[in-house]
Amino acid sequence: MKVYLAGALFNEAEVERRLKEGKLLREAFSDIELFNPIEQPFNEDKQTLPTPETIYTNDKNAVFNSDVCIFDVTNEDAGVMVELGLAIAYGKKIIAVNSDIRLKSANKYEIPSYSMNHFVLGAILKHGVLVYSFDEVIKELKKY
Incomplete structure (x- = not known):
């Protein structure tokens, strides 16, 4: 099974998270x-990064060649949203995760404390599934 893993990766915590998710997926399957874009050879040396066009082409091709695409949409990172759009256009199986702890409790207050963009949420629900933790991602992926 070919899997594409997408998530923000522009600070130390995000990089660490993407690497941990890759490890968890390999242990489970x-x-x-x-x-996993953060594990690609061109991301090892920040002084020799490829052009934006090369990054786009490599990631686009990886989405196209995947069976299932996993998207961390917690922060609605612009790159992740483009990857999500490509996966929808290519008809891929989609598992999106939003691990923001406020999501499940937002409607318990007079003024909700958190919300997802409903266009993005609608796209996810129309073409895949939304889960709330990476453990749930693994459980969903086992269905494939």
Whole structure:
């Protein structure tokens, strides 16, 4: 099974998270072929980064060649949103995770404390599933 893993990766915590998710996926699935952008060779040396066009082409091709795409939409990172749009256009199976702890309790207050963009949420629900933790991502992926 070919899996694409997308999430913000522009600070130390995000990089650490993406690496941990890659490790968790490989531990849970021995036969997985994982494309995790942060693990790509060009991300090892920040002084020799490829052009934006090369990054787009490589990631676009990886989405196209994947069976399932996992998206961390917690922070609605612009790059992740483009990858999500590509996955929808390519008809991929989608698992989106929003781990913001306010999401499940937002409507318990007179003024909700958190909300997702409803266009993005609608796209996810129309073409895949939304979960609330990476453990749930793994459970969903086992269904495939």
